[in-house]
Amino acid sequence: MTIPQPSARVAPASAAGAAPARRPRPDQAPRRPMIECRGLHKYYGDYHALRGIDLTIREGEFFSLLGPSGCGKTTLLRTIAGFEDISSGVVMIDGRDMRNVPANVRPTNMVFQSYAIFPHLTVAENVGFGLRRDPRSRVEKAAAVEEALGMVGLTGFGGRAAHALSGGQRQRVALARALILKPKVLLLDEPLSALDRKMREQMQVELIKLQRQVGITFVLVTHDQEEALVMSDRIAVMFEGEIAQLDGPEALYARPASRKVADFIGVMNFLPARIMSETHDHVTVAAPGLGTVDIPAANVSRVDAGDAGPSIGFRPEAATLLGAGATAAGRVTEGVIDEVVYYGDMTYYDVIMDGTDAYDGIPHEVRISMRNVFGREVPDVGTRTRVSWSPGSLVLFR
Amino acid sequence: MSVAGRGSGLRVYAVAYLVFLYAPIALLPIFALNDATVIAFPLKDFTTRWFVQMVENAALRTALLNSLTIALSAAVLATSLGIFAARASTRYSFPAKGPIMGLIMLPLVLPEIIVAVSLLVVLLAAGVNLSIFTVILGHTLICMPFAVAILSTAFASLDTSLEEAAYDLGETRWSAFRLVILPLVMPGIMSALLMSFTVSLDEFIIAFFLAGNEPTLPTYIFSQLRFPKSIPMIMALGTMLVALSVVLLMLAEYFRRRGVARTGRTDSGGFL
Numbered sequence: 001m002t003i004p005q006p007s008a009r010v011a012p013a014s015a016a017g018a019a020p021a022r023r024p025r026p027d028q029a030p031r032r033p034m035i036e037c038r039g040l041h042k043y044y045g046d047y048h049a050l051r052g053i054d055l056t057i058r059e060g061e062f063f064s065l066l067g068p069s070g071c072g073k074t075t076l077l078r079t080i081a082g083f084e085d086i087s088s089g090v091v092m093i094d095g096r097d098m099r100n101v102p103a104n105v106r107p108t109n110m111v112f113q114s115y116a117i118f119p120h121l122t123v124a125e126n127v128g129f130g131l132r133r134d135p136r137s138r139v140e141k142a143a144a145v146e147e148a149l150g151m152v153g154l155t156g157f158g159g160r161a162a163h164a165l166s167g168g169q170r171q172r173v174a175l176a177r178a179l180i181l182k183p184k185v186l187l188l189d190e191p192l193s194a195l196d197r198k199m200r201e202q203m204q205v206e207l208i209k210l211q212r213q214v215g216i217t218f219v220l221v222t223h224d225q226e227e228a229l230v231m232s233d234r235i236a237v238m239f240e241g242e243i244a245q246l247d248g249p250e251a252l253y254a255r256p257a258s259r260k261v262a263d264f265i266g267v268m269n270f271l272p273a274r275i276m277s278e279t280h281d282h283v284t285v286a287a288p289g290l291g292t293v294d295i296p297a298a299n300v301s302r303v304d305a306g307d308a309g310p311s312i313g314f315r316p317e318a319a320t321l322l323g324a325g326a327t328a329a330g331r332v333t334e335g336v337i338d339e340v341v342y343y344g345d346m347t348y349y350d351v352i353m354d355g356t357d358a359y360d361g362i363p364h365e366v367r368i369s370m371r372n373v374f375g376r377e378v379p380d381v382g383t384r385t386r387v388s389w390s391p392g393s394l395v396l397f398r
Numbered sequence: 399m400s401v402a403g404r405g406s407g408l409r410v411y412a413v414a415y416l417v418f419l420y421a422p423i424a425l426l427p428i429f430a431l432n433d434a435t436v437i438a439f440p441l442k443d444f445t446t447r448w449f450v451q452m453v454e455n456a457a458l459r460t461a462l463l464n465s466l467t468i469a470l471s472a473a474v475l476a477t478s479l480g481i482f483a484a485r486a487s488t489r490y491s492f493p494a495k496g497p498i499m500g501l502i503m504l505p506l507v508l509p510e511i512i513v514a515v516s517l518l519v520v521l522l523a524a525g526v527n528l529s530i531f532t533v534i535l536g537h538t539l540i541c542m543p544f545a546v547a548i549l550s551t552a553f554a555s556l557d558t559s560l561e562e563a564a565y566d567l568g569e570t571r572w573s574a575f576r577l578v579i580l581p582l583v584m585p586g587i588m589s590a591l592l593m594s595f596t597v598s599l600d601e602f603i604i605a606f607f608l609a610g611n612e613p614t615l616p617t618y619i620f621s622q623l624r625f626p627k628s629i630p631m632i633m634a635l636g637t638m639l640v641a642l643s644v645v646l647l648m649l650a651e652y653f654r655r656r657g658v659a660r661t662g663r664t665d666s667g668g669f670l
Contacts, residue, residue, distance in 0.1 A: 038657070104568050110563070112559040116563035132569070
């Protein structure tokens with residue numbers, strides 16, 4: 001398996017504009033594993049926090065652990081860091097079994113959610129903290145500190161009191177402090193969650209650049225799907241102590257492995273479906289309002305426990321509202337606009353599609369997103385409209 | 399101003415309250431400098447002879463030395479033990495944590511006379527001779543709740559990831575504690591030391607029961623109240639003790655504020 005090499009970035013609907021283009025990999029060769037977790041279990045008393053994690057993170061990868069709070073992502077990160085003992089299983093870093101290797105000698109460094117900047121020290125003392133046991137001379141260490149500060153854009157801040165810094169600056173100090181030790185793996189525990197939106201988007205870009213520059217394996221924990229999609233080479237989506245899907249951002253967004261993953265990453269419309277027939281390379285389904293569609297086998301995902309039967313899903317940007325007289329290549333369904341949510345650069349339309357009440361008597365609403373074009377009128381609530389969609393963008397959950 | 403009339407009743411109450419609290423203390427320096435053995439108005443001439451008498455009094459010097467020895471020892475012991483208790487209670491969970499912490503805090507509300515009598519009975523039964531040492535033990539016991547309360551607040555206000563960060567950066571458990579936690583709780587430690595010192599210095603009941611023949615400052619003052627002619631000297635001593643208390647309090651507040659400033663936290667209360 002190789003790292004997915006996407007040609008174009010598929011942004012989640014709300015990540016309008018600010019995200020950088022995905023970086024090209026400097027070399028295409030498969031990289032060696034940096035972190036390997038095998039059969040990892042973690043119990044807190046009776047609570048089963050990690051339920052058999054099998055995971056390989058490769059050298060130089062920007063890897064994200066994504067999931068809702070309480071899914072075990074932070075526990076997994078702290079297990080890799082050595083802050084938590086594991087109940088059973090193996091953690092290997094760079095080919096070495098980490099059993100009995102305490103956190104202070106592991107080749108990992110961590111950026112904490114609260115940053116954990118030492119408030120009684122200066123910025124330079126914070127950044128140079130990890131060099132205390134370094135045999136280099138004072139002058140060499142000071143140069144290393146200055147270099148690390150330069151890397152995060154804080155040149156000349158060394159003499160400042162750490163507690164007088166802004167949130168974004170603390171974040172940078174925490175990064176410099178962890179990177180100065182040149183760890184094999186940098187662990188980031190929700191590092192951007194305390195920043196405001198503008199700052200967060202700016203730091204996302206800087207983190208990607210920084211990772212490319214230092215070439216260190218980054219493991220990021222986040223509950224923010226947009227952040228994970230923007231920054232990661234690969235993402236492990238976790239629910240209740242298990243990895244639900246491990247994939248690149250595009251695959252994760254376009255072909256979620258289950259309804260739960262689809263629901264967690266971005267917005268997805270679901271319609272009840274009936275399976276008509278099945279061949280080795282596609283499944284024929286009937287969905288109310290959409291008619292009969294052939295779904296390629298690659299777009300067939302599983303349902304989760306508790307889901308009521310199979311369903312068809314598509315993303316808001318996979319369908320388009322057709323203006324009067326316009327023609328489309330895909331298939332067309334009619335409906336009535338029930339709600340319009342204007343976002344400036346784009347608009348969400350909730351459309352009740354004709355015939356969607358055929359199976360369960362409930363008219364289903366689907367959300368369609370359209371980029372606003374200057375001069376084009378935004379249709380009003382209550383307008384009848386035509387919706388064009390392509391069968392290739394549908395995902396079947398069965 | 400428009401609010402001037404509204405609070406005048408409260409203002410009178412506040413002034414009366416302060417007068418009631420501090421007037422007796424204000425009398426100390428007045429009579430300490432008054433050239434008469436009778437504590438009464440009108441005042442006679444100004445004199446410093448009571449202070450001279452106080453300094454020249456050998457028995458008083460012994461009592462003072464005893465008290466300082468006891469207060470210093472009890473403060474250091476209570477604070478050292480308090481560091482362990484406060485850290486354990488804020489950082490770890492262990493069986494019977496609630497009851498254990500409750501027992502440590504209990505001397506705060508236990509009648510001191512009960513503590514004193516119980517200690518006396520136990521010490522005599524164990525065949526321990528009463529001395530300054532036994533008073534130090536008793537005072538450590540009653541200073542512990544103060545030290546633990548102050549130190550628990552200091553430890554609890556620390557982000558636990560600070561210690562993890564130091565550990566993650568290559569330090570050992572102990573050096574992480576020494577380099578990060580200790581400097582950050584140092585203001586709390588100074589506060590606990592000063593508070594314990596003050597509590598021990600003016601403690602009477604335990605000192606009275608457990609000191610044997612050794613006088614401490616409070617027991618010496620009590621013994622002198624029987625002699626009317628030593629009362630002005632006691633007034634002079636009281637003046638010195640008030641001055642010392644104010645200095646200690648200001649010192650404690652200084653350390654507290656410095657701690658707040660160094661760590662950039664927002665100031666929430668304090669003594670002054």
